[in-house]
Amino acid sequence: MEKSKKFFKEADKNTLALFGIAIMIFAIMGIFAPKSFLGIANLQGMCIQFPEYGILALGMMLAMISGGIDLSLVGIANFSSIVGSIVMIKTGGSGISILFGIATALTVGALCGLFNGFLIGYLRIPAMLVTLCGLQLYTGLGLAVTKGPALTGLPESYSLLANGAFFGVPIALIIFLVVVGCVSYILKATVYGQQVLYMGTNDVASRYSGINNLKVTMKTYLTGGILGAISGVLMASHYNSAKADYGSSYTLLTLLIAVLGGTDPDGGKGRVAGVAMAVVVLQLVSSAFNIMRVNAFVKTFVWGLLLLVIMIITKLVENRRKEA
């Protein structure tokens, strides 16, 4: 009991630190570029951008908590959005066909996730390998279907999903918040949520205590697949087209967000609030860079550096605690 209290305190500290960084960025940018940074246009623009990779990051977090990793999320996102878009275009582009297309995309994402889960859980192939191959496989499928170029001709009203606003609040942000709510509910309040934490901490112990590891793994990657598909639907709506290689930089980014948010790459630890906060911080950094007109490639450099620095600090703190 005491241990779990300590664990929550620690995780909170991480989230709080991220919150502090976010406020700091707001303050600094508010002083240097108040008009462009705090303007409604920039805030809305940010809210449209981050749900895409924020949702992917949640999928990554789930996989990491279970003791694995999911590098195929971007592939799943693109492939499912391509299939969904084809359905949308083929069925005419009315309101119902858009819904039908989205449903198809989610189904495809779920199937891809199940396939990952099957290979990882049943055949016991390391998750990293499966999802690395999965990325290749799903991107390849997307390429095979589209023959390379982007799929265009999506219904106009579909683009409202990512670009529209509901009483001034971007719909993409609402979707992101709903997804965050769902994932956090699943992790905190369901049996599966507890099982996945146990399995991530020690899969042998969880098996001996009667948890069906295969089922938990399948569920984890299934959820990941669905999250990937949601992000794919958002991406397709954002660009109003679907392509096999959209968001190719998101794989590294989602990994970075998950780790920044306090998820343990070895499994068993992770909080939705931390990851959501990390998403916001990264988007703020990225926006600040854009406004200051910093070369876009510096971003890649800084993200890599951030990932390493954060990991090093966490490890050093952990090591010191172990010694003491």
Add this chain to the structure above:
Amino acid sequence: MSKKVKHILATNEAIVVYIIIALCTLIGIVNPAFFGVSTVITLSRAMLITLIFATCEMIVIISGGIDVSFPAVACIAMYSTIRFLLAFEIDSPVIAYLCVSVIGLLFGALNAYLIAKIKLPPLIATLGVSSVANGATLAFLGTKEISNIPEKIDALSKVFILSYTNPQGITYQLTVMFLIPLCMILAAFYILKYTMLGRGIYAIGGDKNAARIAGFNVTKIQFIVYMTSGLFAGIGGLTYTILMRQASPQSLMGSEMMVIAAVVVGGTRITGGHGTMIGTVLGVLLIAIVQNNLIMLGIPTHYQTFVVGLIIVIGTSITSLRAKKIANSAKV
């Protein structure tokens, strides 16, 4: 005796050989032109760079880690070297190779420090280093493709060790660069199999604690492994530039998946401790054949990524299933 033959016929390497033979027969039936000296030369050329990277990746994977930073390290080493040579008007292949080696070693040492000393998970550490190296190349060194490579270095691409003219009068030539992966493979083969260091690499890949108790210096071996990987990556990057006759800061990015796949298809276990040089060469060969000859089978190019992905999934499934079987049978 027959038991030994049976054992050899059922190894991972043998399975890859069967797949290669089946694939070659299939391609040969569809297109008889496949069987010929020209194919051998084209394939050797196609495998050249992948072989270099696969060799270093295999060593890292055997040691129980993974290195996804080699394309970025190769790019930054090669691109900064070429920029440096052009800026100071130095034109010497030896200095060029020395330069990339040093830069490669430095990045390898950084990887090793993060993994062996700070104990970060190898995937995260090398992913971070990859992002830093790639971002630094593009942001601080530039995004331009350089095609005016110093003359003497550029001239290396026109030195051939083998030349073959087919009856139609088309000449196929094998560049002298092929000696680089050849030397690396022979060295890696010898070190892995016949030296204490090589056995140490297998040992820490199997179980770090057991290796330490058995007297291996785990940190030292990890440093050697990742620095070798950086060194090979740098050399691979420069070799690629010489072959392509232009230096591009991005061109190798994204090749890491394919190289890891080739290594794993060749029977190296991603969890470490198992793998052979011969298997890796066969894995690279298999993937090169698939990539180069799908078009001969009448499969359109936009299916290529998918088909390669499928072969990797099947290949890794087979090796993993076999590993699982062996692990289960050993305990009983």
